[in-house]
Amino acid sequence: MTADVSARPLWRGRALAVLGILLCAFSLRSAVASLSPLIDHIAADFTLSSTVLGLIGTAPPVCFALFGLATPLLERRLGLERVTVIALTAIAAGLVLRGFSVDAVTLLLATALIFAGVGMGNILLPPLVKKHFPDRLGVMMTLYTTSMSLSTFLPPLVAVPVADAASWRLSLGMWGVFAIAGVIPWIIMLVRDRTAAATASALPVMRQPADPEIDPATLSTGPIAVAPTSSRIFGRLARLPLAWALAIVFGTSSTMAYVSFAWLPSIVTDLTGVSAATAGLLLSLFAFMGLPSSLLVPVLVVRFQATRPLFLVSAVSGIVGIVGLLLWPGPVLVWLWITLFGIVGAMFPLALVLISIRARTPESAVALSSFVQSAGYVMAAAFPFAVGILHDATDAWTAPLLVIIAVLVLSIPFGIVAGRRRTVEDEWELRHGRW
Incomplete structure (x- = not known):
């Protein structure tokens, strides 16, 4: 399917969107892949029954399915970018809280919060790419799926060494840094676009010339109304x-x-x-x-x-x-x-x-x-x-x-x-x- 818009440089006017999408993609997989290598370390501090491990193992697809259905309702009211902020905030909070788990129940609840955010993020990434990069679909899909692949096998490689050197709590919680960093570009874009909208509404009579440096598709961060x-x-x-x-x-x-x-x-x-x-x-x-x-x-x-x-x-x-x-x-x-x-x-x-x-x-x-x-x-x-x-x-x-x-x-x-x-x-x- 060919894009309807002329291709332009990937970073031109869209650097924040690039960073936001890549950091979001990285957070989706690192949140899932960082736990299983540390089960033995966690079990040394408190009991993890096979039932709990089974629930943790089946939690990702179940949460992804449930919150995948709820995400469009949120997007309808809030818009893609705002729901992305909510998803990344849930992931970051869950990762940090998981590092402070004191028993199997708190570990399971924190994990469920993470996967709720991941379930929303899974749904949001393809339309975010389509909205902000209709002229660079192939490049952006390559970048963000590569980011997800890197975050699949990187956590298992470093999780145990970090846990041995410091603690399993740090090894689990440190991945929240990427989710927190992923929130920042979207917040900046939302604030910038709200400021631009306020400025435009303050000048209702004056007809402003079109700015060739600004792509209108990148300014619409509110709910989709079409x-x-x-x-x-x-x-x-x-x-x-x-x-x-x-x-x-x-x-x-x-x-x-x-x-x-x-x-x-x-x-x-x-x-x-x-x-x-x-x-x-x-x-x-x-x-x-x-x-x-x-x-x-x-x-x-x-x-x-x-x-x-x-x-x-x-x-x-x-x-x-x-x-x-x-x-x-x-x-x-x-x-x-x-x-x-x-x-x-x-x-x-x-x-x-x-x-x-x-x-x-x-x-x-x-x-x-x-x-x-x-x-x-x-x-x-x-x-x-x-x-x-x-x-x-x-x-x-x-x-x-x-x-x-x-x-x-x-x-x-x-x-x-x-x-x-x-x-x-x-x-x-x-x-x-x-x-």
Whole structure:
């Protein structure tokens, strides 16, 4: 989908938006990835039951789904930028409070606050990019998905050394600095735009000449009034195969991620006999494979419309990786299988880019982002538990891995539908008339 506006330098008049988006993106993943490496350190101070750990493990997709549905209502009243400030403030407060946890309950409550903010931020980022960078979608999606990839594998690398050198509380709380820093650009933009609006309203008679240095799209930080998100739009999206296809693509990506972070170390340890330390490195390899994808996928989609080939490559690679683990497990070949399976991570930046380009306007992108991510996270919340139940019932990993393969195979038709080169508005108009 080609932007309707002429391209201009990325930083020109938009430096604050660039910083705000990148810091927000970094905070979304670092908030999730910074806890699991420190469970043993935390358990040394107070008891963490398996029930609490299970709730913490399933909290991200559940909170993401719930607050993904609530975010458009807030955006309708407050605007994208104000809700972004609320989301980042919740993340920062939760991260700091998590560092002061005194028992399992306070740890769980602080974690829920973090994921509430992350759930809102997940929905807001694609429409923020579409609103502020309609002429640089590929570049900005590359930058922000790369920021998310960096914040996925960086916290596990430094969490334990910081906890050993200082404390687990500092190791958990320090990531709040990025969320706090992410609030600042949006507040500055809101204050600046309110001042500009007040100045303009004080001169109602004088007609001011247009300033070529100012892009009007960057000045509208209040609620979107053109076509506000509503239950009517959600109802329309629920009737569109394209919207459901995007939700399945996103849900498949999230399912692979959360199943892997929950069970991949146990799977490779049991099947290949590697040590726990090696299993941790293999999990990091899986996460690292998302970095090249985040660099390449947005550009390939926006410039070359390579949606279907990218989806097929990621799905088939994931299937081959799991089949390899089942049929030819071994301490050497496992590195190849996890590398191949990690390519499935390309679905995540692919889904995010599609949310931006499969809607005509930022307000439609908010609705589509909420619909796709909420439905996708509901799907993702079910499978980590299902994998655990199947493993307990069969005392083996064959059935759980076959389920993962089935999810990838069944997602392929939806990936093909998601590759249609039209927006949700286009599809609605083809089927039902005027949007």
